[in-house]
Amino acid sequence: MILFKACPRCGGDLHVSGDIYGPYNQCVQCGHVVDLKPAMVTVPVKTKAPSRRGSQAA
Ligand SMILES: [Zn+2]
Structure with a gap:
């Protein structure tokens, strides 16, 4: 899905994607x-x- 001219930075097209973070x-x-x-x-x-620490106990 692509949102045309929705980029707040350059006015380009936004591609909807996602990863493990959302x-x-x-x-x-x-x-x-x-x-x-x-x-x-x-x-x-x-x-x-x-x-x-304290890993000397054997
Ligand atoms: Zn852009």
């Missing part, structure tokens, strides 16, 4: 992405070297 519209011309449901915003947790 549906979104992406402009065919400029690639601008418009999220449809910004409900689930997952913050990527960067795990550095995990400190294993």
Whole structure:
């Protein structure tokens, strides 16, 4: 499904698509992405070297 001239950035055509984060519209011309449901915003947790305290018990 394509929404013609619906891009807020360049006035291009939005292509309705989606991924695991939810549906979104992406402009065919400029690639601008418009999220449809910004409900689930997952913050990527960067795990550095995990400190294993108290792991000396054997
Ligand atoms: Zn655009």
